[in-house]
Amino acid sequence: MRAPDTSVTRRDLLVGAAGALGGAVLAGLPVSVDGQEAAAARPTVPADPTKLQGGVTTQVGTRSPFETPTRAPYGETVGNSFTPLQDLTGVITPSDLHFERHHAGIPAIDPDRHTLTIHGLVDRPLTFTLDDLKRFPQVVRTYFIECSGNGRAAYRDPKPDMTPQEVSGMISTSEWTGVPLATLFREVGASPKAKWFLAEGGDACLMTRSVPIAKAYDDAMIVWAQNGEPLRPAQGYPMRLLLPGWEGNINVKWLRRLELGMAPWMTRWETSKYTDPRPDHKADMFTFAQQPKSIITAPGYPREVKGHGWHAVNGLAWSGKGKITRVEVSIDGGKSWSDAEILGEVRPKAAVRFQQMWEWKGQETILLSRATDETGEVQPTRTALIAKRGIGTDYHFNQIVGWKVERTGKVFFHGET
Protein backbone atom coordinates (compact mmCIF):
# COMPACT_ATOMS: atom_id res chain seq x y z
CA MET A 1 0.00 0.00 0.00
CA ARG A 2 1.26 3.44 -0.83
CA ALA A 3 1.71 6.26 1.62
CA PRO A 4 -1.54 8.03 2.56
CA ASP A 5 -0.42 11.42 1.30
CA THR A 6 -0.15 10.31 -2.31
CA SER A 7 -2.86 11.25 -4.68
CA VAL A 8 -4.90 8.09 -5.06
CA THR A 9 -4.99 5.11 -2.73
CA ARG A 10 -7.00 1.94 -3.00
CA ARG A 11 -9.25 3.28 -0.29
CA ASP A 12 -9.78 6.46 -2.24
CA LEU A 13 -10.89 4.43 -5.20
CA LEU A 14 -13.34 2.49 -3.06
CA VAL A 15 -14.61 5.71 -1.59
CA GLY A 16 -14.99 7.22 -5.01
CA ALA A 17 -16.89 4.19 -6.23
CA ALA A 18 -19.19 4.28 -3.24
CA GLY A 19 -19.80 7.94 -3.83
CA ALA A 20 -20.62 7.33 -7.44
CA LEU A 21 -23.07 4.63 -6.42
CA GLY A 22 -25.13 6.94 -4.33
CA GLY A 23 -23.10 8.77 -1.73
CA ALA A 24 -23.12 6.00 0.88
CA VAL A 25 -19.87 7.23 2.34
CA LEU A 26 -20.88 10.84 2.21
CA ALA A 27 -24.04 9.89 4.05
CA GLY A 28 -21.80 9.41 7.04
CA LEU A 29 -21.80 5.65 7.39
CA PRO A 30 -19.01 4.45 9.68
CA VAL A 31 -16.01 3.50 7.64
CA SER A 32 -13.19 1.30 8.84
CA VAL A 33 -9.76 2.79 8.28
CA ASP A 34 -6.80 0.44 8.42
CA GLY A 35 -8.69 -1.93 10.67
CA GLN A 36 -9.70 0.80 13.16
CA GLU A 37 -12.91 2.75 13.56
CA ALA A 38 -12.38 6.26 12.26
CA ALA A 39 -11.83 8.66 15.13
CA ALA A 40 -15.26 9.78 16.40
CA ALA A 41 -16.80 8.31 13.24
CA ARG A 42 -15.33 11.16 11.20
CA PRO A 43 -16.49 10.74 7.62
CA THR A 44 -13.90 9.44 5.20
CA VAL A 45 -13.16 11.36 2.03
CA PRO A 46 -10.50 11.05 -0.59
CA ALA A 47 -7.08 12.41 0.29
CA ASP A 48 -7.35 14.51 -2.86
CA PRO A 49 -10.92 14.96 -4.13
CA THR A 50 -9.63 16.49 -7.36
CA LYS A 51 -8.29 13.15 -8.54
CA LEU A 52 -11.51 11.17 -8.90
CA GLN A 53 -15.12 11.76 -9.89
CA GLY A 54 -17.46 12.81 -7.14
CA GLY A 55 -20.94 11.72 -6.11
CA VAL A 56 -24.04 11.72 -8.29
CA THR A 57 -27.03 14.02 -8.37
CA THR A 58 -29.75 13.15 -5.88
CA GLN A 59 -33.48 13.68 -5.43
CA VAL A 60 -33.17 15.44 -2.10
CA GLY A 61 -30.05 17.13 -0.81
CA THR A 62 -28.31 16.34 2.44
CA ARG A 63 -25.83 18.19 4.60
CA SER A 64 -22.14 17.48 4.35
CA PRO A 65 -21.43 14.51 6.60
CA PHE A 66 -19.07 16.83 8.47
CA GLU A 67 -22.05 18.99 9.51
CA THR A 68 -24.50 17.36 11.88
CA PRO A 69 -26.61 20.05 13.57
CA THR A 70 -29.45 18.56 15.57
CA ARG A 71 -32.37 19.75 17.64
CA ALA A 72 -32.45 18.67 21.27
CA PRO A 73 -34.06 17.26 23.29
CA TYR A 74 -36.41 15.17 21.17
CA GLY A 75 -38.78 12.21 21.29
CA GLU A 76 -41.60 13.76 23.33
CA THR A 77 -45.25 14.02 22.27
CA VAL A 78 -45.81 16.81 24.77
CA GLY A 79 -42.53 18.64 24.71
CA ASN A 80 -40.07 20.71 22.78
CA SER A 81 -36.87 20.62 20.78
CA PHE A 82 -34.42 23.52 20.59
CA THR A 83 -32.70 24.97 17.52
CA PRO A 84 -28.88 24.47 17.55
CA LEU A 85 -28.06 28.19 17.42
CA GLN A 86 -24.31 27.50 17.72
CA ASP A 87 -24.32 25.63 14.40
CA LEU A 88 -26.12 28.28 12.35
CA THR A 89 -25.20 31.55 10.67
CA GLY A 90 -27.20 34.29 8.98
CA VAL A 91 -30.78 34.76 10.16
CA ILE A 92 -32.87 32.09 8.42
CA THR A 93 -33.30 28.87 10.37
CA PRO A 94 -33.18 25.80 8.13
CA SER A 95 -36.72 24.41 8.23
CA ASP A 96 -35.65 21.03 9.58
CA LEU A 97 -33.98 22.76 12.53
CA HIS A 98 -36.82 25.16 13.44
CA PHE A 99 -37.53 24.72 17.14
CA GLU A 100 -40.57 22.68 18.13
CA ARG A 101 -43.11 22.97 20.89
CA HIS A 102 -46.05 20.62 20.71
CA HIS A 103 -48.77 20.09 23.28
CA ALA A 104 -50.32 16.97 21.78
CA GLY A 105 -47.76 15.81 19.22
CA ILE A 106 -47.56 16.58 15.50
CA PRO A 107 -50.84 15.65 13.77
CA ALA A 108 -50.73 13.85 10.41
CA ILE A 109 -52.96 15.92 8.13
CA ASP A 110 -54.07 15.37 4.53
CA PRO A 111 -54.01 18.87 3.01
CA ASP A 112 -56.88 17.99 0.68
CA ARG A 113 -59.12 17.24 3.66
CA HIS A 114 -58.02 20.17 5.79
CA THR A 115 -60.01 23.41 5.79
CA LEU A 116 -60.11 26.72 7.61
CA THR A 117 -63.52 27.92 8.77
CA ILE A 118 -64.08 31.54 9.80
CA HIS A 119 -67.33 32.25 11.62
CA GLY A 120 -68.88 34.03 14.58
CA LEU A 121 -69.35 37.80 14.26
CA VAL A 122 -69.12 37.86 10.49
CA ASP A 123 -71.54 38.65 7.67
CA ARG A 124 -70.97 35.31 5.99
CA PRO A 125 -69.19 32.37 7.63
CA LEU A 126 -66.87 30.70 5.13
CA THR A 127 -64.81 27.54 4.86
CA PHE A 128 -61.61 27.77 2.83
CA THR A 129 -59.51 25.01 1.37
CA LEU A 130 -55.77 25.46 1.00
CA ASP A 131 -56.31 26.00 -2.73
CA ASP A 132 -58.83 28.75 -1.91
CA LEU A 133 -56.30 30.54 0.28
CA LYS A 134 -53.66 30.44 -2.44
CA ARG A 135 -55.96 32.37 -4.79
CA PHE A 136 -55.87 35.46 -2.55
CA PRO A 137 -53.06 37.99 -3.00
CA GLN A 138 -50.05 36.52 -1.23
CA VAL A 139 -47.38 38.15 0.85
CA VAL A 140 -43.88 36.92 1.63
CA ARG A 141 -42.38 38.08 4.92
CA THR A 142 -39.51 37.15 7.18
CA TYR A 143 -40.37 36.85 10.87
CA PHE A 144 -39.05 35.03 13.89
CA ILE A 145 -41.15 32.82 16.11
CA GLU A 146 -40.01 32.48 19.71
CA CYS A 147 -41.51 30.37 22.46
CA SER A 148 -42.32 32.68 25.36
CA GLY A 149 -40.64 30.16 27.66
CA ASN A 150 -37.37 30.59 25.78
CA GLY A 151 -34.55 31.32 28.23
CA ARG A 152 -36.36 30.05 31.32
CA ALA A 153 -33.63 27.64 32.45
CA ALA A 154 -30.93 30.28 31.99
CA TYR A 155 -33.05 32.78 33.94
CA ARG A 156 -34.02 30.56 36.83
CA ASP A 157 -30.82 28.55 37.21
CA PRO A 158 -27.91 29.56 34.96
CA LYS A 159 -25.16 26.95 34.71
CA PRO A 160 -21.69 27.22 33.12
CA ASP A 161 -22.23 24.20 30.90
CA MET A 162 -25.22 25.58 29.01
CA THR A 163 -24.90 25.82 25.22
CA PRO A 164 -26.44 28.58 23.06
CA GLN A 165 -29.05 25.98 22.11
CA GLU A 166 -29.93 25.32 25.74
CA VAL A 167 -29.86 28.98 26.74
CA SER A 168 -32.00 30.37 23.92
CA GLY A 169 -32.79 27.73 21.29
CA MET A 170 -36.54 28.29 21.08
CA ILE A 171 -36.18 31.14 18.55
CA SER A 172 -36.24 30.47 14.82
CA THR A 173 -36.62 32.74 11.82
CA SER A 174 -38.22 31.83 8.50
CA GLU A 175 -39.45 33.40 5.31
CA TRP A 176 -43.20 32.81 5.38
CA THR A 177 -45.70 32.89 2.52
CA GLY A 178 -49.39 33.35 3.10
CA VAL A 179 -52.38 35.65 2.98
CA PRO A 180 -52.94 38.62 5.31
CA LEU A 181 -55.65 37.77 7.82
CA ALA A 182 -57.19 41.19 7.05
CA THR A 183 -57.90 39.96 3.53
CA LEU A 184 -59.82 36.95 4.84
CA PHE A 185 -61.67 39.04 7.41
CA ARG A 186 -62.81 41.28 4.58
CA GLU A 187 -63.92 38.23 2.61
CA VAL A 188 -66.14 37.00 5.47
CA GLY A 189 -67.28 40.51 6.37
CA ALA A 190 -65.93 40.77 9.90
CA SER A 191 -68.35 42.65 12.13
CA PRO A 192 -67.15 45.94 13.59
CA LYS A 193 -68.46 44.58 16.91
CA ALA A 194 -65.81 41.85 16.98
CA LYS A 195 -63.00 42.66 19.40
CA TRP A 196 -61.27 39.28 19.72
CA PHE A 197 -61.08 36.10 17.74
CA LEU A 198 -60.44 32.53 18.78
CA ALA A 199 -57.87 30.51 16.82
CA GLU A 200 -58.18 26.74 16.99
CA GLY A 201 -55.67 24.15 15.81
CA GLY A 202 -56.33 20.70 14.44
CA ASP A 203 -54.05 18.77 16.81
CA ALA A 204 -55.20 16.38 19.53
CA CYS A 205 -55.56 19.17 22.10
CA LEU A 206 -57.43 21.45 19.67
CA MET A 207 -55.10 24.26 20.76
CA THR A 208 -57.05 27.46 21.28
CA ARG A 209 -55.91 31.01 21.89
CA SER A 210 -57.80 34.33 21.91
CA VAL A 211 -56.35 37.14 19.80
CA PRO A 212 -57.25 40.85 19.83
CA ILE A 213 -58.83 41.72 16.49
CA ALA A 214 -56.42 44.61 15.93
CA LYS A 215 -53.61 42.15 15.27
CA ALA A 216 -55.57 40.85 12.28
CA TYR A 217 -55.52 44.31 10.74
CA ASP A 218 -51.89 44.94 11.67
CA ASP A 219 -49.66 42.16 10.37
CA ALA A 220 -51.31 38.77 11.05
CA MET A 221 -51.12 36.14 8.32
CA ILE A 222 -52.38 32.67 7.55
CA VAL A 223 -49.24 31.00 6.18
CA TRP A 224 -48.78 27.78 4.26
CA ALA A 225 -45.13 28.00 3.25
CA GLN A 226 -41.82 28.34 5.03
CA ASN A 227 -38.52 29.07 3.32
CA GLY A 228 -39.87 28.41 -0.14
CA GLU A 229 -41.73 25.15 0.43
CA PRO A 230 -44.87 23.99 2.24
CA LEU A 231 -44.76 24.25 6.04
CA ARG A 232 -43.08 21.39 7.83
CA PRO A 233 -45.57 19.27 9.80
CA ALA A 234 -43.86 20.40 12.99
CA GLN A 235 -44.56 24.02 12.01
CA GLY A 236 -48.25 23.57 11.31
CA TYR A 237 -48.69 21.87 7.92
CA PRO A 238 -50.76 22.62 5.98
CA MET A 239 -51.53 26.07 7.46
CA ARG A 240 -50.89 28.06 10.60
CA LEU A 241 -51.67 31.41 12.14
CA LEU A 242 -48.70 33.76 12.17
CA LEU A 243 -48.83 36.70 14.57
CA PRO A 244 -45.47 38.38 14.01
CA GLY A 245 -43.49 39.13 17.15
CA TRP A 246 -45.96 37.48 19.51
CA GLU A 247 -45.23 34.54 21.80
CA GLY A 248 -44.93 31.27 19.91
CA ASN A 249 -47.91 29.51 21.44
CA ILE A 250 -50.43 31.96 19.99
CA ASN A 251 -49.20 31.29 16.43
CA VAL A 252 -51.64 28.38 16.30
CA LYS A 253 -50.43 25.52 14.11
CA TRP A 254 -52.58 23.20 11.98
CA LEU A 255 -55.16 26.01 12.03
CA ARG A 256 -58.70 24.84 11.34
CA ARG A 257 -61.06 27.47 12.78
CA LEU A 258 -61.30 31.18 13.58
CA GLU A 259 -64.29 32.48 15.53
CA LEU A 260 -64.86 36.21 15.92
CA GLY A 261 -66.34 37.40 19.21
CA MET A 262 -66.58 40.16 21.76
CA ALA A 263 -64.24 38.99 24.52
CA PRO A 264 -61.38 36.56 25.08
CA TRP A 265 -62.43 32.99 25.68
CA MET A 266 -60.03 32.43 28.61
CA THR A 267 -58.74 29.13 27.32
CA ARG A 268 -56.41 26.94 29.34
CA TRP A 269 -53.48 28.33 27.36
CA GLU A 270 -54.14 31.96 28.31
CA THR A 271 -55.08 31.40 31.95
CA SER A 272 -53.36 28.48 33.66
CA LYS A 273 -50.44 28.83 31.20
CA TYR A 274 -48.88 31.79 29.38
CA THR A 275 -49.70 34.26 32.15
CA ASP A 276 -47.00 36.18 34.00
CA PRO A 277 -47.05 36.27 37.82
CA ARG A 278 -45.96 39.66 39.17
CA PRO A 279 -44.08 40.59 42.33
CA ASP A 280 -47.16 42.45 43.59
CA HIS A 281 -48.93 39.07 43.71
CA LYS A 282 -51.02 39.60 40.66
CA ALA A 283 -50.59 38.12 37.18
CA ASP A 284 -50.53 39.69 33.73
CA MET A 285 -52.58 38.05 31.00
CA PHE A 286 -52.24 38.50 27.24
CA THR A 287 -48.62 39.65 27.33
CA PHE A 288 -48.09 38.85 23.71
CA ALA A 289 -45.05 40.69 22.37
CA GLN A 290 -41.61 39.16 22.72
CA GLN A 291 -39.21 41.77 24.08
CA PRO A 292 -35.80 42.80 22.68
CA LYS A 293 -33.25 40.09 23.16
CA SER A 294 -29.89 38.88 21.90
CA ILE A 295 -27.36 36.12 22.34
CA ILE A 296 -23.81 35.65 21.13
CA THR A 297 -23.74 32.28 19.37
CA ALA A 298 -20.01 32.27 18.53
CA PRO A 299 -18.15 31.75 20.72
CA GLY A 300 -20.29 29.69 23.06
CA TYR A 301 -19.92 26.66 25.33
CA PRO A 302 -18.55 24.07 24.68
CA ARG A 303 -16.50 25.42 21.78
CA GLU A 304 -13.16 26.88 22.80
CA VAL A 305 -11.68 30.11 21.53
CA LYS A 306 -8.75 28.88 19.48
CA GLY A 307 -5.78 31.15 18.92
CA HIS A 308 -4.88 34.60 20.13
CA GLY A 309 -5.73 37.43 17.77
CA TRP A 310 -8.86 38.53 16.00
CA HIS A 311 -12.20 36.69 16.25
CA ALA A 312 -15.55 37.56 14.72
CA VAL A 313 -17.85 37.45 17.75
CA ASN A 314 -21.38 37.15 16.39
CA GLY A 315 -24.91 36.28 17.33
CA LEU A 316 -28.61 36.95 16.92
CA ALA A 317 -30.80 39.82 18.10
CA TRP A 318 -34.56 40.22 17.74
CA SER A 319 -37.61 42.02 19.09
CA GLY A 320 -41.30 41.25 18.76
CA LYS A 321 -42.06 44.96 19.01
CA GLY A 322 -40.41 46.02 15.77
CA LYS A 323 -36.97 46.55 14.31
CA ILE A 324 -33.73 46.07 16.17
CA THR A 325 -32.03 49.46 16.14
CA ARG A 326 -28.87 48.71 18.06
CA VAL A 327 -26.87 45.77 19.32
CA GLU A 328 -24.03 46.44 21.71
CA VAL A 329 -21.28 44.04 22.64
CA SER A 330 -19.13 44.17 25.75
CA ILE A 331 -15.79 42.37 25.76
CA ASP A 332 -15.07 43.23 29.40
CA GLY A 333 -18.03 41.82 31.30
CA GLY A 334 -20.21 44.90 30.92
CA LYS A 335 -17.78 47.63 32.00
CA SER A 336 -17.88 49.11 28.53
CA TRP A 337 -20.07 48.56 25.48
CA SER A 338 -19.64 49.31 21.82
CA ASP A 339 -22.03 49.11 18.89
CA ALA A 340 -21.86 45.89 16.95
CA GLU A 341 -22.21 45.78 13.19
CA ILE A 342 -25.58 44.50 11.98
CA LEU A 343 -25.19 42.24 8.98
CA GLY A 344 -27.82 42.41 6.27
CA GLU A 345 -31.28 43.89 6.22
CA VAL A 346 -33.01 44.95 9.42
CA ARG A 347 -36.65 43.88 9.26
CA PRO A 348 -39.34 44.30 11.91
CA LYS A 349 -39.92 41.23 14.07
CA ALA A 350 -37.17 39.30 12.31
CA ALA A 351 -33.84 38.31 13.81
CA VAL A 352 -30.67 40.12 12.75
CA ARG A 353 -27.13 38.77 12.79
CA PHE A 354 -24.69 41.07 14.59
CA GLN A 355 -20.92 40.98 14.61
CA GLN A 356 -18.11 42.53 16.63
CA MET A 357 -14.44 41.94 15.88
CA TRP A 358 -12.60 41.03 19.08
CA GLU A 359 -8.88 40.71 19.64
CA TRP A 360 -8.18 38.03 22.20
CA LYS A 361 -4.79 38.29 23.87
CA GLY A 362 -5.26 35.34 26.16
CA GLN A 363 -6.92 37.24 29.01
CA GLU A 364 -9.87 35.93 31.00
CA THR A 365 -12.97 37.95 30.19
CA ILE A 366 -16.73 37.93 29.73
CA LEU A 367 -18.45 38.64 26.40
CA LEU A 368 -21.98 40.05 26.53
CA SER A 369 -24.53 41.39 24.04
CA ARG A 370 -27.40 43.84 24.55
CA ALA A 371 -30.21 44.64 22.08
CA THR A 372 -32.33 47.77 21.69
CA ASP A 373 -35.45 47.96 19.52
CA GLU A 374 -37.24 50.78 17.74
CA THR A 375 -39.52 51.39 20.71
CA GLY A 376 -36.39 52.29 22.69
CA GLU A 377 -36.68 49.23 24.91
CA VAL A 378 -33.29 47.89 25.99
CA GLN A 379 -32.54 44.32 26.98
CA PRO A 380 -32.17 44.26 30.79
CA THR A 381 -29.68 42.42 32.99
CA ARG A 382 -30.90 39.31 34.76
CA THR A 383 -30.67 41.17 38.07
CA ALA A 384 -32.88 43.97 36.76
CA LEU A 385 -35.39 41.55 35.29
CA ILE A 386 -35.65 39.57 38.53
CA ALA A 387 -36.16 42.82 40.45
CA LYS A 388 -38.93 43.82 38.07
CA ARG A 389 -40.68 40.50 37.45
CA GLY A 390 -39.54 38.06 40.16
CA ILE A 391 -37.55 34.83 39.90
CA GLY A 392 -40.80 32.87 39.64
CA THR A 393 -42.16 34.69 36.61
CA ASP A 394 -43.00 32.17 33.95
CA TYR A 395 -42.55 33.64 30.48
CA HIS A 396 -40.82 36.34 28.44
CA PHE A 397 -37.25 36.05 29.65
CA ASN A 398 -35.08 38.55 27.79
CA GLN A 399 -32.18 39.03 30.17
CA ILE A 400 -28.65 39.81 28.94
CA VAL A 401 -26.53 36.66 28.66
CA GLY A 402 -22.95 36.01 27.69
CA TRP A 403 -19.88 33.83 27.77
CA LYS A 404 -16.91 33.66 30.12
CA VAL A 405 -13.66 33.05 28.25
CA GLU A 406 -10.91 31.51 30.39
CA ARG A 407 -7.17 31.94 29.82
CA THR A 408 -7.08 28.44 28.38
CA GLY A 409 -9.61 29.46 25.73
CA LYS A 410 -12.33 27.39 27.37
CA VAL A 411 -15.75 29.07 27.17
CA PHE A 412 -18.55 28.82 29.72
CA PHE A 413 -22.05 30.26 29.91
CA HIS A 414 -22.33 33.47 31.93
CA GLY A 415 -25.94 33.96 32.95
CA GLU A 416 -25.67 35.96 36.17
CA THR A 417 -25.76 39.41 34.63
Next chain:
Amino acid sequence: MMHRSLILLSCTVGVLMACGLSDVTPRSTAITSADYAAFGPMDGARLGLGRTPDKTALAAMDTDIDAEGATLPSGRGSDEEGKTLYAQQCAMCHAADGRGMPPAFPRLLGRDPKAEGFVFADDAKLPHTIGNYWPYATTLFDYIKRAMPLTAPGSLTDAQVYALTAYLLAEDDVIPKGTTLDATSLRAVKMPYFDRFLWSDEVGASR
Protein backbone atom coordinates in the same frame (compact mmCIF):
# COMPACT_ATOMS: atom_id res chain seq x y z
CA MET B 1 -44.62 46.73 0.26
CA MET B 2 -47.83 44.87 0.96
CA HIS B 3 -47.48 45.76 4.60
CA ARG B 4 -47.48 49.44 3.74
CA SER B 5 -50.40 48.85 1.42
CA LEU B 6 -52.36 47.22 4.19
CA ILE B 7 -51.77 50.09 6.54
CA LEU B 8 -52.71 52.51 3.82
CA LEU B 9 -55.82 50.51 3.11
CA SER B 10 -56.78 50.32 6.73
CA CYS B 11 -56.22 54.00 7.40
CA THR B 12 -57.89 55.06 4.20
CA VAL B 13 -61.04 53.09 4.68
CA GLY B 14 -61.12 53.25 8.41
CA VAL B 15 -61.22 49.49 8.71
CA LEU B 16 -59.63 50.34 12.01
CA MET B 17 -56.67 52.18 13.37
CA ALA B 18 -54.20 49.73 11.97
CA CYS B 19 -51.34 52.15 12.51
CA GLY B 20 -51.00 51.05 16.10
CA LEU B 21 -52.44 48.77 18.70
CA SER B 22 -53.45 51.55 21.06
CA ASP B 23 -56.99 51.80 19.76
CA VAL B 24 -58.31 48.40 18.84
CA THR B 25 -61.92 49.15 17.98
CA PRO B 26 -62.70 48.30 14.36
CA ARG B 27 -65.25 50.69 12.89
CA SER B 28 -66.12 49.26 9.54
CA THR B 29 -64.98 46.48 7.27
CA ALA B 30 -66.37 48.14 4.16
CA ILE B 31 -63.94 48.40 1.28
CA THR B 32 -64.22 50.74 -1.65
CA SER B 33 -63.00 49.88 -5.09
CA ALA B 34 -60.27 52.51 -4.79
CA ASP B 35 -58.72 50.52 -1.98
CA TYR B 36 -58.11 47.61 -4.29
CA ALA B 37 -55.44 49.59 -6.04
CA ALA B 38 -53.29 48.57 -3.12
CA PHE B 39 -53.86 44.90 -3.87
CA GLY B 40 -53.76 44.96 -7.63
CA PRO B 41 -56.51 44.55 -10.17
CA MET B 42 -59.56 43.03 -8.61
CA ASP B 43 -63.21 43.45 -9.32
CA GLY B 44 -65.54 44.10 -6.44
CA ALA B 45 -65.15 44.01 -2.70
CA ARG B 46 -64.62 40.26 -2.37
CA LEU B 47 -63.02 37.49 -4.34
CA GLY B 48 -65.99 35.24 -3.69
CA LEU B 49 -63.83 32.35 -2.54
CA GLY B 50 -64.71 29.75 0.06
CA ARG B 51 -68.00 28.02 0.70
CA THR B 52 -70.68 28.26 3.36
CA PRO B 53 -69.73 25.85 6.12
CA ASP B 54 -71.86 22.79 6.65
CA LYS B 55 -73.94 23.53 9.77
CA THR B 56 -73.51 20.11 11.31
CA ALA B 57 -69.78 20.03 10.70
CA LEU B 58 -69.36 23.50 12.15
CA ALA B 59 -71.46 22.68 15.20
CA ALA B 60 -69.30 19.62 15.82
CA MET B 61 -66.16 21.79 15.80
CA ASP B 62 -67.61 24.76 17.63
CA THR B 63 -67.42 23.41 21.17
CA ASP B 64 -65.58 26.29 22.79
CA ILE B 65 -66.90 27.61 26.07
CA ASP B 66 -66.63 31.36 26.54
CA ALA B 67 -65.47 32.89 29.82
CA GLU B 68 -69.02 33.75 30.88
CA GLY B 69 -70.17 30.19 30.25
CA ALA B 70 -72.96 31.31 27.89
CA THR B 71 -72.20 28.41 25.55
CA LEU B 72 -72.13 25.70 28.23
CA PRO B 73 -74.20 22.71 27.07
CA SER B 74 -77.00 20.96 28.91
CA GLY B 75 -76.24 18.03 31.18
CA ARG B 76 -75.02 17.68 34.75
CA GLY B 77 -72.54 15.74 36.81
CA SER B 78 -71.57 15.38 40.46
CA ASP B 79 -68.16 15.37 42.11
CA GLU B 80 -68.81 11.78 43.29
CA GLU B 81 -69.30 10.69 39.68
CA GLY B 82 -66.25 12.67 38.78
CA LYS B 83 -64.15 10.88 41.40
CA THR B 84 -64.83 7.53 39.75
CA LEU B 85 -64.18 8.91 36.28
CA TYR B 86 -60.95 10.55 37.44
CA ALA B 87 -59.64 7.25 38.78
CA GLN B 88 -60.50 5.52 35.50
CA GLN B 89 -59.53 8.16 32.96
CA CYS B 90 -57.16 10.69 34.50
CA ALA B 91 -55.15 9.24 37.38
CA MET B 92 -52.74 7.33 35.13
CA CYS B 93 -51.18 10.63 34.07
CA HIS B 94 -52.21 13.17 36.68
CA ALA B 95 -51.83 10.73 39.65
CA ALA B 96 -54.49 9.74 42.14
CA ASP B 97 -53.96 12.90 44.19
CA GLY B 98 -53.66 15.23 41.19
CA ARG B 99 -49.92 15.81 41.57
CA GLY B 100 -49.37 14.89 37.92
CA MET B 101 -46.04 14.03 36.34
CA PRO B 102 -44.68 17.41 35.27
CA PRO B 103 -43.85 18.78 32.86
CA ALA B 104 -45.74 16.63 30.33
CA PHE B 105 -48.62 15.84 32.68
CA PRO B 106 -49.15 18.90 34.81
CA ARG B 107 -50.09 19.02 38.41
CA LEU B 108 -53.81 19.77 38.76
CA LEU B 109 -54.59 19.87 42.45
CA GLY B 110 -53.27 21.13 45.75
CA ARG B 111 -53.70 24.12 48.02
CA ASP B 112 -50.14 24.42 49.37
CA PRO B 113 -50.36 27.07 52.15
CA LYS B 114 -47.11 28.56 50.86
CA ALA B 115 -48.80 29.39 47.55
CA GLU B 116 -51.85 31.06 49.08
CA GLY B 117 -51.33 34.78 48.67
CA PHE B 118 -50.43 34.27 45.03
CA VAL B 119 -46.69 34.62 45.63
CA PHE B 120 -45.69 32.79 42.45
CA ALA B 121 -43.31 35.51 41.27
CA ASP B 122 -41.28 35.03 44.45
CA ASP B 123 -40.86 31.27 44.19
CA ALA B 124 -40.49 29.37 40.94
CA LYS B 125 -41.12 26.05 42.68
CA LEU B 126 -44.70 26.77 43.72
CA PRO B 127 -47.03 24.72 41.52
CA HIS B 128 -49.86 26.48 39.72
CA THR B 129 -52.93 24.40 40.54
CA ILE B 130 -56.60 24.74 39.73
CA GLY B 131 -57.39 25.98 43.23
CA ASN B 132 -54.49 28.33 43.70
CA TYR B 133 -54.15 29.76 40.20
CA TRP B 134 -56.82 29.17 37.56
CA PRO B 135 -58.99 32.30 37.15
CA TYR B 136 -61.99 30.74 35.35
CA ALA B 137 -63.91 27.53 36.13
CA THR B 138 -65.35 27.47 32.60
CA THR B 139 -61.82 26.84 31.31
CA LEU B 140 -61.82 23.44 33.00
CA PHE B 141 -64.95 22.34 31.17
CA ASP B 142 -63.68 23.64 27.84
CA TYR B 143 -60.28 21.99 28.08
CA ILE B 144 -61.39 18.62 29.46
CA LYS B 145 -64.01 18.39 26.74
CA ARG B 146 -61.70 19.32 23.86
CA ALA B 147 -58.47 17.63 24.84
CA MET B 148 -58.91 14.93 27.46
CA PRO B 149 -58.26 12.15 28.17
CA LEU B 150 -54.90 12.00 26.43
CA THR B 151 -55.53 8.57 24.93
CA ALA B 152 -59.00 9.42 23.59
CA PRO B 153 -59.39 13.20 23.26
CA GLY B 154 -62.96 14.42 22.91
CA SER B 155 -64.50 11.12 23.99
CA LEU B 156 -66.19 12.31 27.18
CA THR B 157 -69.90 13.17 27.29
CA ASP B 158 -70.97 16.58 28.53
CA ALA B 159 -72.29 14.95 31.73
CA GLN B 160 -68.90 13.33 32.31
CA VAL B 161 -67.14 16.64 31.74
CA TYR B 162 -69.43 18.33 34.28
CA ALA B 163 -68.68 15.53 36.73
CA LEU B 164 -64.90 15.80 36.31
CA THR B 165 -65.09 19.59 36.58
CA ALA B 166 -67.07 19.23 39.81
CA TYR B 167 -64.59 16.70 41.21
CA LEU B 168 -61.52 18.84 40.51
CA LEU B 169 -63.14 21.99 41.91
CA ALA B 170 -64.37 20.16 45.02
CA GLU B 171 -60.99 18.52 45.64
CA ASP B 172 -59.34 21.95 45.61
CA ASP B 173 -61.98 23.41 47.96
CA VAL B 174 -63.43 25.77 45.37
CA ILE B 175 -66.91 24.24 45.72
CA PRO B 176 -68.30 22.07 48.53
CA LYS B 177 -68.06 18.30 48.33
CA GLY B 178 -71.34 16.78 47.15
CA THR B 179 -71.94 19.43 44.49
CA THR B 180 -73.60 18.68 41.17
CA LEU B 181 -72.67 21.05 38.37
CA ASP B 182 -74.67 22.07 35.33
CA ALA B 183 -74.50 25.11 33.08
CA THR B 184 -76.11 27.44 35.59
CA SER B 185 -74.12 26.37 38.63
CA LEU B 186 -70.81 26.24 36.76
CA ARG B 187 -71.38 29.79 35.49
CA ALA B 188 -71.78 30.90 39.10
CA VAL B 189 -68.44 29.48 40.30
CA LYS B 190 -65.94 32.21 41.12
CA MET B 191 -62.35 31.04 41.32
CA PRO B 192 -60.38 32.01 44.45
CA TYR B 193 -57.77 34.08 42.64
CA PHE B 194 -59.87 35.51 39.81
CA ASP B 195 -59.18 39.04 41.00
CA ARG B 196 -55.42 38.68 40.67
CA PHE B 197 -55.47 38.49 36.88
CA LEU B 198 -54.98 41.71 34.94
CA TRP B 199 -55.79 42.24 31.31
CA SER B 200 -57.18 44.76 28.91
CA ASP B 201 -58.49 44.90 25.37
CA GLU B 202 -55.57 47.23 24.89
CA VAL B 203 -52.75 44.83 24.20
CA GLY B 204 -50.01 44.79 26.78
CA ALA B 205 -51.72 47.42 28.91
CA SER B 206 -51.37 45.35 32.06
CA ARG B 207 -47.58 45.31 31.93
